[in-house]
Amino acid sequence: MTPEEIAGTLTELFDTSAINAIAPGSWQVDTSTFRLLVLLSEDNTWLRVLLPIIPAESGQPFLGQFLEANFDDTQEVRYALSEGVIWGVFQHDSGTLVSPDLSNAINRLISLHQAGLDNVFNQFIQSRIRQIIQAAKQQGQSLQATMQSLERFYAEGLMGDINQTSEAREEVLAVWRRQLERLWNED
Template identity: 25%
Template structure:
């Protein structure tokens, strides 16, 4: 019985190893899902429904990320930034809004080798949706976890009238 369980586990483990994500496989999936794709070093720049997305990978670090620029920081106010932070908890599920180089990005990160084909497709869709819905629903899918969906406005202090 132990031998049978070992053989089943070993064959399952070997099947998982055979399904490791590679940069080549990642490219094939992105090519199928996007309108155009261009290789730039260890990244793939691609367009989906007129939106630019970038997939950056590092085989040595076993990491990948798919990102999309959303808006320049100086083009939005504090409310949008706070709403994005709330969304990171409730409605931006596998993606997060992040700030880098004065640009707000929609970002998905994952270990490269453990990534499945379906996860790549889902990541592309979520990054695209989060970028598209910034400023409105701030969501990457239709699923929203319960709780505060937008920041609560604090009452503004009334100025004192000096007489």
């Protein structure tokens, strides 16, 4: 893609007032929710699109899930860590890149940005639930016995908020029940 084609693709995706040419071969797209950077290498052979997702400090507990997402979920874009920020990154040889692929990559980066920690947090929780299931099965517990243990932990204040209402506790336990039922036979 030439710089003109890149600029044209950005114009198709965003309001022209949001797009700023910050240097030759470099653009910044500012919206109300994000700042996207599009950078060509000095020799115009390589394109990089960057979108900050979250501060690295916020994502630190989930770095494993970010790496797993790179392997399984993110397709042509990746999570990366640089300068205290977790970024969504797309890199491609500009000579073989076409406008629809650049548009798709930018849309995927925006999806990563919108999801923030949601997807990796859910993966983290799911892995913890699987660990609970594995431990329960190793102890010979059934799904029902495992659920009873969780109910007891909540009733005794070992889990959950001590000031939690009984209705709120029942909602949380219903979520536990659904997740345990969903994952029980996978392991």
